[in-house]
Amino acid sequence: xxxxxxxxxxxxxxxxxxxxxxxxxxxxxxxxxxxxxxxxxxxxxxxxxxxxxxxxxxxxxxxxxxxxxxxxxxxxxxxxxxxxxxxxxxxxxxxxxxxxxxxxxxxxxxxxxxxxxxxxxxxxxxxxxxxxxxxxxxxxxxxxxxxxxxxxxxxxxxxxxxxxxxxxxxxxxxxxxxxxxxxxxxxxxxxx
Numbered sequence: 001x002x003x004x005x006x007x008x009x010x011x012x013x014x015x016x017x018x019x020x021x022x023x024x025x026x027x028x029x030x031x032x033x034x035x036x037x038x039x040x041x042x043x044x045x046x047x048x049x050x051x052x053x054x055x056x057x058x059x060x061x062x063x064x065x066x067x068x069x070x071x072x073x074x075x076x077x078x079x080x081x082x083x084x085x086x087x088x089x090x091x092x093x094x095x096x097x098x099x100x101x102x103x104x105x106x107x108x109x110x111x112x113x114x115x116x117x118x119x120x121x122x123x124x125x126x127x128x129x130x131x132x133x134x135x136x137x138x139x140x141x142x143x144x145x146x147x148x149x150x151x152x153x154x155x156x157x158x159x160x161x162x163x164x165x166x167x168x169x170x171x172x173x174x175x176x177x178x179x180x181x182x183x184x185x186x187x188x189x190x191x192x
Contacts, residue, residue: 012085012174020044024041027041037073044078051079051082055083055113056086065113065182066111066113067090068093069120069124071119079115087178091106092183094186095120101186114134128147136153138156140158
C-alpha cells in the first residue's frame with residue numbers, strides 16, 4: 001500500500017508560488033467602503049516579493065516577528081504570504097484587544113515591525129511608547145500622517161517602502177515545522 005502523505009514539505013511559499021503562477025489572473029478584491037480595489041494574484045505575488053525585500057532591508061531576518069494591525073485587505077494578504085515565506089513569523093494583533101492587552105502581546109512576542117492600516121492609527125498610537133521591541137511602523141497607503149512614533153522608531157509608508165524593491169524574491173526553503181504565524185487568544189481572566 002502506498003502512503004498518502006505528501007512528498008514535499010508544506011510551506012507558505014509553495015502556496016504563494018502556485019497562486020502567482022497557476023492562478024495569476026485571478027483577482028484579489030478589497031472592499032474599501034466606497035468601492036473596491038482589485039489586483040491580480042500575480043500582482044500580489046510581485047508585491048509579496050517587494051514586501052519581503054523591504055522587510056529584509058529593515059533588518060528582519062530569521063524568525064523575527066512582524067506584527068499586523070490591519071483589516072482584511074490585500075496588503076494584509078501580502079503580509080500573510082510574504083512574512084512566513086521569508087522565514088519570519090507573522091503576528092496578527094487583534095484590533096479588539098484592550099490597550100494593556102495589546103501592549104502585553106506585542107512585547108511578549110517581541111515584535112520588531114508593525115504593519116498598520118492607516119485607519120487604525122488612533123487605536124495603535126497611544127500604545128506605541130510602551131512597545132519595547134518595535135523598531136519600525138509601516139502604514140498602509142502612501143502617507144505616514146498621523147503616526148505618533150516614539151524616538152528610535154522609524155515610520156514608513158507601505159507603498160513607498162515596497163516601491164523600489166525587486167519584484168522577485170528568492171524564497172528560502174523554510175522548514176515546514178518552523179513557526180509561520182502566532183496568535184494570542186484572550187480569555188475571561190488574565191492576559192492573552
